[in-house]
Structures are given as C-alpha cells and as structure tokens.
Amino acid sequence: MKNGVQIGVIGGGSWATALVKIITENNTKVHWYMRSEYAIEHIKKESHNPNYLSSVELHLDLLELTSDINEVAESSDVLIFAIPSAFLYSELEKMTVPIKEQTVFSAIKGIVPETGLIVGEHFHKKHNVPFTNIGVITGPCHAEEVALERLSYLTIACADEDKAENLANVLKNKYIRTKVSDDIIGTEYAAMLKNIYAIAAGIANGLGYGDNFQSVLMSNAIREMKRFIDRIYKMKRNINNSAYLGDLLVTGYSSFSRNRMFGTMIGKGYTVKSAMLEMKMVAEGYYATKSAQALIAKLERKSKTPIINAVHKILYEHKDPKKTFEKLTEKLD
Template identity: 75%
Template sequence: MENKLRFGVFGGGSWGTALVKMLSENLDNVGWYMRNEYAIRHLKKEKHNPNYLSSVEFDMDRLNLSHNINEIVSASDVLIFAIPSAFLESELKDLNISLKDKIVFSAIKGIVPESGEIVGEHFHDQYEIPFKNIGVITGPCHAEEVALERLSYLTIACADEEKAKAVADVLKSDYIRTKISDDIIGTEYAAMLKNIYAIASGIAHGLGYGDNFQSVLMSNAIREMKRFIDRVYKMKRNINNSAYLGDLLVTSYSIFSRNRMLGNMIGKGYTVKSAMMEMNMVAEGYYAAKSAHLLMDKLEKKSKTPIINAVYDVLYKEKNPKKVFAKLTEKLD
C-alpha cells in the first residue's frame, strides 16, 4: 500500500500525544482531535501539550488541530483512537460522518462499557467497519519513554498485512521499532488484560509483598492470559512475544504505569474511589476487570482466572485486599 494515506489521531492524553509525536516525525501533516480547546490554543502558541508529555515540542506546521471530531475524520483515511475506552462512545456521539470507508486502528487498552466489547469488535459491530479495515497498536511502550526518545517497540496488528505495514512504516523511527501481526483479537485482549494484572502487581506491592512473590504473580498472569485469550479466540500465537508477555511486564513493573499506581495505592490503604480521584489519568484496568470477570463468568470459566477474580473482588466487591491476596497466594504456583 503506497503510503499516501492521511492520518488522524483522536485523543489528547499521554498516549495520543506520543502517537502524534511518532507520526509527525515521518509525515508532513497529522490530524489531531482534542476535546480540550484550551489545550489546542496552548499547543498553537507554546508548541507543546500543556497537560501531557509537556516536554515534547511539536512542529506546528505539521499538525492539523481541531476540537471538532468530524473535521479530523473527514480529513483522514486512517483513524487512530487513543481515547480511554470508558469515554470512547461519549466522544463519538457528535460524529455525523460514516466510518464505513475509514481504516481504524485502536491504541486503546480496554473494553467499551456500553457494548462490553474490545474496541475493534465494537467498531465492527456498532459502526459497520469491516475487520480488514480494523487494526491494533500495542506495546510494550510507555508514552513517557517515547517522549524521552528511549528505544521502544510497537506491534501493529491487522488482518490486512498491507495496512499493518503502512501503519508500522509511519510509526517507526530511530527509537521506535515496529513489527506486524495478524492476531488482532489476541493482541487487543492482551493489551486489555495486562492492565488488570498491573493492578494486581500494584496491590501486592502496596501490601508489602516482595520481588519473589511478584515473579510468581507474573508467571501465573501470563499463563492466565493465555487461557483467557485462547478461550475467546484460539489461534496459533506465541504468548511469550513482546505484544503479550513484554507488554504485561512493562505495565506491571514500570514507574510510569498508572494501573500499577492504582493498585499500589489500594494496597497501601486507599479506598478504590479515593485512589481513582487522586489520580489525574484513567487506569483502564479498573473498567477491564469488570468486563473480563463478567465474560469469564458467562463462559463458566471463572475458575481459570484467579488473578482477575481477585482484582475484581477488591475493586467492585470492596473486599479487603489483604484477605483477598492471602487467598490468592494459595492458588498460585
């Protein structure tokens, strides 16, 4: 596919900002939808996002900024969504342009609450976008390290290999390595599940569990992830690849992980509500824990996901983290 495609990024958070940085290094024009009009005015004047990754300075001649979602959709062939899953539908409510002929890539790590689906499935079912035009951008890659231009890796998944390559080509640089995959369902579920396991890692840390337990927790988490994904969409995949295991590890251990931060606060005694109020960013794992738990319950496979169950019990049943994790330790090996 000749890379004359026009790209638009939707979302003004840290990951959306990082994606625009990557794209603007390879493209002369990048569309960027941001709901926050103040942030747009600030960007145009000061050349950086005032709220996220403020150290990144943009060449404004390369950006087409707008708080009108229809304007950026109209001007783009490839739409990259980096809006938290919990707010995706509220952002799309103003859309009056069909997405049927657009190529949509999700950089969202979560479940859409309104449908209970991963983002790719949601766009297919709700917006009639063919699966060949839907893709996923996943890590292991933290926005903060992209801002620092530290070597990072991305996996671009799409059923259409040509489209995956086209997106991979415009994201890669001296500090971004890209690879492609055809496991769009598996990589997107992995991107969602790793946030739940990062909350578990954070809770364990906050409770005072050490590195020895964390290693056992992560060993069990990757096996639990494999069971979950195989149950939902079985195909040949290597769960030890960076899109699965690598993304799990960086999200569970990194100081930049908002999901680990949420878990850590809860483990140290914060209520779930107070921890979420104190954080100024969305922890996708909070919403994902409920969706994953309900899905496994529906499939009658809940017994196969003890870590997800433990996180769900802490977040939604308000069970004591110390007691829940004491029981969890007996189920791990």
C-alpha cells in the same frame, strides 16, 4: 504509507501526544482531534501540549488541530483512536460522519464499558467498520519513554497485512521499532488484560509483598492471560512475544504504569474513588476487570482466572485486599 494517505489521531492525552510525536518524526502530516480548545490554542502558540508530555516539542507545520471530531473523520483515510476506553463511547456519540470506509486503528488499552466489547469489536458492531479495516497498536511502550526518545517497540495488528505494514512504516523511526501481527483479537485482549494484572501487581506492592512474590504473580498472569485469550479466540500465537508478555511486564513493573500505581494505592488502603481522584488519570484496568469478569461468567467452559477474580473481589465486591491476596497466594505456583 502511500503518498497522499491522510492520518487522523483522536485523543489529547499522553498516548495520543506520543503517537503524534512518533508519526511526525517521519515528516507525516496528522489531523489531530482533542476536545480541549485551551490545549489546542496552547499548542498553536507554544508547540507543547500543556497537559500531557509537556516536554515534547510538536511540529506545528505537520499538524491540523481541531476540536471537531467529524472534521478529522472526514479528512482522514486512517484513524488512530487513543482515547481512554471510559470516554470512547461519549466521544463517538459526537461523530455523525460514517467511518466504515476508513481504516481504524485502536491504540486504546481497554474495553468499552457501555458495551463490554473490546474496541475493535465495538467499531465493527456499532459503526459498521469491516474487520479487514480494523487494527490494533500495542506495546510494550510507555508514552513517557517516547517523550524521552528511549528505544521502544510497537506491534501493529491487522487482518490486512498491507495495512499493518503501511502503518508500521509510518511509526518506525530511530527510537521506535515495529513489527506486524495478524492476531487482532489476541493482541487487543492482551492489552486489556495486562492492565488488570498490573493492578494486581500494584496491590501486592501496596500490601508489602516483595519481588519474589511479584515474579510468581507475573508468571501466573501470563499463563492466565493465555488461557483467557485461547478461550475467546484460539489460534497459533506465541504468548511470550512482546505484544503479550512484554507489554504485561512493562505495565506490571514500570513506575510509569498508572494501573500499577492505582493498585498500589488500593493495597495501601485507598478506596477506588479516592485513588482515582488522587491519580487524576484513568486506570483502564478498573473497567477492564468488570468486563473481563462478566465475560468469564458467559463462557461455556470457564478459564481458570484466580488473579482476575481476586482483583474483581477487591475492586467491585469490596473485599479486604490483605485477606483476598492471602487466599490468592495459595492458588499460585
């Protein structure tokens, strides 16, 4: 970005830590908010996040750490939010500083449960941030592979192409390739929906379905995703690009995917509560499923979404996973 532009990262989890690592690789300073005072003090002493990606050595000389979200909001021209969507609303309630003048990028792969809005829409409607100041950072890219410096790809979406290009340059390094897009709504909905499909893939895995079925499930999922997104906001987009299909595949198949893990546990007979307690992590797709189903019900012309419907029945209507998937297999091709 241009010299003097200040970047803030909001969040203390694995993806926030990965983004801080990526940004500081280019000798760029980061104002970093995390709510845990313990984590902040540990990082200052040991140069590692004690809770997430603990193998990553952080550049302390490029970090301004604080547990005051307003301090980061005031100090930053560009704010990157990397908080689980389930906690975004409560964290933003702490913010008293207006952010309508800042550029806000969402690295959140979910939907705000309290409002049922994707993150960009939430910032626009609830915090008066203009759409031209809102962007999305999407994958396919797992934080764990960033920690290992394995080659990964990011898509930066923003209506203002210059803002997207500027951030793409900040995030680009020897193991991160970047590209830009103007499909803010599509990429953000894709990032939300792929978590639901990853839960479906996990449920199938937990029930004992093999690779042959999972390939059919993912093939149907990308077509379902396209139908859903086109109903929300139709524009020229290639659903086979990495921001859509690539992100879906890595989330549906990777051993690092918490949503797939969550689905696998459900398929094996865990309740939603017991699966979440054992994982000790947030499965964004759980909340996204409820919001997606509510949105489908509101559409004048409903999209054909048998996979989302099946996951909703299992997670929220307490239907038997085995019987629900037996019915789902008849609707796939």
